[in-house]
Amino acid sequence: MNPEAVKKYSPQPLVSLPGRTWPEKTIEKPPTWCSVDLRDGNQALIHPMSHEKKMEMFRLLVEIGFKEIEVGFPAASEVEYHFIRTLIEDNLIPEDVVIQVLTQAKESQIKKTFESIRGAREVIMHLYNSTSTLQRRIVFNMNRKEIIDLAIKGAETVKNEASAYPETKFRYEYSPESFTGTELDFALEICEAVKDVLQPDPQNKMIINLPATVEMTSPNVYADQIEWFCNTVSDRDSVIISLHAHNDRGCAVAATELAMMAGGERVEGTLFGNGERTGNVDIITLALNMFIRGLIRN
Numbered sequence: 512m513n514p515e516a517v518k519k520y521s522p523q524p525l526v527s528l529p530g531r532t533w534p535e536k537t538i539e540k541p542p543t544w545c546s547v548d549l550r551d552g553n554q555a556l557i558h559p560m561s562h563e564k565k566m567e568m569f570r571l572l573v574e575i576g577f578k579e580i581e582v583g584f585p586a587a588s589e590v591e592y593h594f595i596r597t598l599i600e601d602n603l604i605p606e607d608v609v610i611q612v613l614t615q616a617k618e619s620q621i622k623k624t625f626e627s628i629r630g631a632r633e634v635i636m637h638l639y640n641s642t643s644t645l646q647r648r649i650v651f652n653m654n655r656k657e658i659i660d661l662a663i664k665g666a667e668t669v670k671n672e673a674s675a676y677p678e679t680k681f682r683y684e685y686s687p688e689s690f691t692g693t694e695l696d697f698a699l700e701i702c703e704a705v706k707d708v709l710q711p712d713p714q715n716k717m718i719i720n721l722p723a724t725v726e727m728t729s730p731n732v733y734a735d736q737i738e739w740f741c742n743t744v745s746d747r748d749s750v751i752i753s754l755h756a757h758n759d760r761g762c763a764v765a766a767t768e769l770a771m772m773a774g775g776e777r778v779e780g781t782l783f784g785n786g787e788r789t790g791n792v793d794i795i796t797l798a799l800n801m802f803i804r805g806l807i808r809n
């Protein structure tokens with residue numbers, strides 16, 4: 512490796528959290544598990560799954576016992592779209608399983624995503640946009656306010672579209688993608704703005720998913736970020752804090768466990784950590800870690 516290359520990196524800032532409580536906590540119950548194998552795991556493959564392979568994977572995930580399954584990114588490809596249509600039209604989603612679909616905060620994608628789930632009993636509509644300093648500057652070329660406006664517009668479109676699908680019960684999820692590369696105050700501000708639009712309540716909670724899209728720090732820092740967020744977000748009883756860790760530093764399982772001690776209630780991950788780049792958090796290892804502590808399924 513070129514020794515000069517190291518000079519382009521600098522350590523991530525720590526979180527100021529005097530009196531942090533997570534180091535004294537233990538995990539009392541398993542999280543709500545959500546498989547993202549049909550998205551992140553699919554993207555990890557040189558040849559993405561065909562319709563038939565996706566169907567086989569879906570059946571396996573149901574058999575394993577997942578109750579929340581992200582079935583794809585329907586606006587991204589015809590295979591994804593038709594796979595979701597088949598699940599619904601052929602009545603293949605068990606009563607106790609909720610499907611989740613992912614969309615960027617763009618009107619055309621959101622509309623297509625809603626079309627893909629027409630007729631479904633219950634759906635988690637997962638909206639995301641990146642909020643990191645790097646992506647704001649390089650990808651979006653937008654300032655903080657413009658990025659918040661983009662997220663608000665996305666959330667408003669989601670809310671409006673949902674009203675045209677009265678037969679479906681919707682749960683909403685918002686991800687400030689690249690949360691770990693985002694200033695905490697900004698991550699909070701944008702989640703609050705989206706929450707104001709979606710208006711969750713304790714009976715119909717909104718999922719706020721805080722991804723370590725790139726694992727940039729040691730696991731204790733992710734836990735600090737999660738505890739800070741849990742302590743600071745308003746209407747805490749109307750919000751489910753979800754974790755979505757990647758494995759860039761090889762610590763996704765540890766980061767997720769510490770973040771659960773810090774208040775994370777739900778985990779998105781994949782079987783054996785199969786996922787884009789260095790992979791996702793490995794749900795098999797995490798689940799076995801819960802199992803050997805005597806924690807039963809949630």
Ligand SMILES: CC(=O)SCCNC(=O)CCNC(=O)[C@H](O)C(C)(C)COP(=O)(O)OP(=O)(O)OC[C@H]1O[C@@H](n2cnc3c(N)ncnc32)[C@H](O)[C@@H]1OP(=O)(O)O
Pocket residue numbers: 551554584586587588614615616617639640641650651661688724787
């Ligand atoms: C971390 C994750 O795993 S997220 C899921 C990642 N998976 C995927 O993205 C699936 C594969 N992606 C694709 O096939 C394509 O990105 C598509 C089909 C979804 C969208 O295609 P396109 O719109 O042509 O391209 P692209 O995604 O690069 O977006 C381009 C534009 O959208 C903007 N954009 C990117 N992400 C988002 C977002 N989450 N919300 C709103 N706008 C966004 C970009 O700033 C860019 O804007 P510009 O046209 O004004 O410059």
Ligand SMILES: CC(C)C(=O)C(=O)O
Pocket residue numbers: 639686688689720722723724755757
């Ligand atoms: C869309 C988000 C949740 C994501 O997959 C990530 O940031 O890794």
